[in-house]
Amino acid sequence: MSETAETAAFAYRPLYAQVRENLVRRLIDGAWQPGQLIPSEIDLAKELGVSQGTIRKALDAMTAENLLIRRQGRGTFVSEPEESRILFQFYRLVPDSGARSFPNSRILKRLRETANEVERRELKIAAGGDVIRLERVRTIDEKPMIVETISLSLKRFAGFEDLETVPNNVYRLYSERWGITIGRAGERLKAIAASKADARELGCPQGTPLLEINRVAYDLEGHPVELRLSRCLTDVVHYSSDLR
Amino acid sequence: MSETAETAAFAYRPLYAQVRENLVRRLIDGAWQPGQLIPSEIDLAKELGVSQGTIRKALDAMTAENLLIRRQGRGTFVSEPEESRILFQFYRLVPDSGARSFPNSRILKRLRETANEVERRELKIAAGGDVIRLERVRTIDEKPMIVETISLSLKRFAGFEDLETVPNNVYRLYSERWGITIGRAGERLKAIAASKADARELGCPQGTPLLEINRVAYDLEGHPVELRLSRCLTDVVHYSSDLR
DNA sequence: CAGTGGTCTAGACCACGCC
DNA sequence: GCGTGGTCTAGACCACTGG
Numbered sequence: 001m002s003e004t005a006e007t008a009a010f011a012y013r014p015l016y017a018q019v020r021e022n023l024v025r026r027l028i029d030g031a032w033q034p035g036q037l038i039p040s041e042i043d044l045a046k047e048l049g050v051s052q053g054t055i056r057k058a059l060d061a062m063t064a065e066n067l068l069i070r071r072q073g074r075g076t077f078v079s080e081p082e083e084s085r086i087l088f089q090f091y092r093l094v095p096d097s098g099a100r101s102f103p104n105s106r107i108l109k110r111l112r113e114t115a116n117e118v119e120r121r122e123l124k125i126a127a128g129g130d131v132i133r134l135e136r137v138r139t140i141d142e143k144p145m146i147v148e149t150i151s152l153s154l155k156r157f158a159g160f161e162d163l164e165t166v167p168n169n170v171y172r173l174y175s176e177r178w179g180i181t182i183g184r185a186g187e188r189l190k191a192i193a194a195s196k197a198d199a200r201e202l203g204c205p206q207g208t209p210l211l212e213i214n215r216v217a218y219d220l221e222g223h224p225v226e227l228r229l230s231r232c233l234t235d236v237v238h239y240s241s242d243l244r
Numbered sequence: 245m246s247e248t249a250e251t252a253a254f255a256y257r258p259l260y261a262q263v264r265e266n267l268v269r270r271l272i273d274g275a276w277q278p279g280q281l282i283p284s285e286i287d288l289a290k291e292l293g294v295s296q297g298t299i300r301k302a303l304d305a306m307t308a309e310n311l312l313i314r315r316q317g318r319g320t321f322v323s324e325p326e327e328s329r330i331l332f333q334f335y336r337l338v339p340d341s342g343a344r345s346f347p348n349s350r351i352l353k354r355l356r357e358t359a360n361e362v363e364r365r366e367l368k369i370a371a372g373g374d375v376i377r378l379e380r381v382r383t384i385d386e387k388p389m390i391v392e393t394i395s396l397s398l399k400r401f402a403g404f405e406d407l408e409t410v411p412n413n414v415y416r417l418y419s420e421r422w423g424i425t426i427g428r429a430g431e432r433l434k435a436i437a438a439s440k441a442d443a444r445e446l447g448c449p450q451g452t453p454l455l456e457i458n459r460v461a462y463d464l465e466g467h468p469v470e471l472r473l474s475r476c477l478t479d480v481v482h483y484s485s486d487l488r
Numbered sequence: 489c490a491g492t493g494g495t496c497t498a499g500a501c502c503a504c505g506c507c
Numbered sequence: 508g509c510g511t512g513g514t515c516t517a518g519a520c521c522a523c524t525g526g
Binding site for chain 2: 065066090185187207239240241244
Binding site: 052 | 496497498504506
């Protein structure tokens with residue numbers, strides 16, 4: 001561990017940051033699987049030759065990033081994408097009533113296409129590269145609420161075409177089938193008018209104001225993985241955002 | 245400090261949490277003013293009779309909440325509401341180009357009214373209580389982009405009626421004039437159609453899709469302070485949200 | 489150079505979960 | 508009772524700032 005600090009005199013990096021990088025690498029490489037109990041602080045400290053306090057600082061940082069979950073008396077676990085906390089981490093549309101419910105999905109289309117300009121730019125796909133384009137409608141209490149298009153690089157998600165079904169929780173699918181964990185996402189929101197096609201799927205008049213959510217999701221290494229364009233009816237739900 | 249821990253056997257609270265509470269109180273009471281250099285870790289440790297590490301943990305927590313700014317070699321300072329970091333903390337509308345610019349404001353109305361039902365509920369105002377209602381248009385590069393209504397409890401903001409002018413940055417005004425610091429805010433977003441009045445102010449056709457932002461802002465004690473309803477044209481700007 | 493916050497260590501004790 | 512993470516302490520050294 002410490003050799004790195006000594007040889008890297010050009011750019012000083014704290015020990016705990018190096019430890020964190022080492023441990024995140026284990027998640028990326030799949031050495032530590034979602035749900036798994038990882039070694040105790042003391043064992044990790046012995047293994048890496050640093051103090052327990054330094055290990056703790058790295059683990060605390062990863063916990064703050066939702067990569068790990070610590071349970072006093074039990075141990076430290078790798079976060080699972082199906083946990084409700086993670087489930088809602090990337091899903092900010094909530095009913096006005098406040099009760100958080102998760103939508104169901106119905107797939108409209110699943111196509112393999114050549115990546116368009118936006119997809120090439122956002123997903124860093126080379127010219128001529130292919131994408132999987134997934135169109136689906138999401139319903140809350142049977143009522144269509146969201147129509148969305150999901151784009152994935154076929155290079156990154158080899159074999160997506162051959163899947164029999166696409167589950168509701170695709171982030172869990174990414175994790176289980178391709179070992180890709182979504183670490184963070186950025187969303188850009190606008191208000192738009194419903195197109196003819198959107199209106200048909202959502203059962204609303206053409207031109208109805210919709211909330212457009214343009215999401216790019218990134219893996220643990222910070223590479224863009226998924227592009228998602230959602231159009232949402234917001235008559236009985238809203239997008240919730242906390243500023244602090 | 246420690247007496248609290250001993251007498252409060254019913255509900256254990258870590259020392260650093262008690263220290264944090266003690267220090268936040270100094271901000272609320274105005275003993276520590278925005279921009280001020282606060283005592284060093286060592287001095288605080290001596291004063292409160294705890295170790296430097298415990299002080300550090302409290303200060304780090306407050307730094308994470310944007311209440312303090314720590315500068316290695318210089319000291320720890322109280323955050324100022326006019327700093328650009330804080331300025332953009334509560335302002336998530338950015339030009340599609342990415343260059344972050346701050347809008348100007350033009351006041352349309354400033355009224356004293358009896359609080360309506362929504363204001364009473366969100367701002368915890370008793371029946372019959374009064375509010376200041378502020379209507380303004382915000383422009384980016386001279387172009388009207390946002391029309392918004394700000395509601396404040398008159399009880400909390402005594403003398404607001406008598407102000408000669410209302411500045412663009414009202415959070416700084418709250419801080420300087422009434423010693424109220426906004427600590428966090430919650431926003432609920434919807435897509436709506438422009439009303440006749442909104443359309444006139446924004447120079448767009450009636451029915452144009454607008455992004456509606458419903459914000460409740462809270463002070464350091466967690467009490468609601470400001471209610472704000474914004475309607476935004478999102479043709480050249482978008483609302484930016486980071487999920488992690 | 490002195491003083492500040494930032495890192496790292498070592499060790500003690502506490503609260504919690506499980507057997 | 509034992510092992511886990513959580514808290515608290517004390518002290519050393521490093522990196523940065525300003526006079």
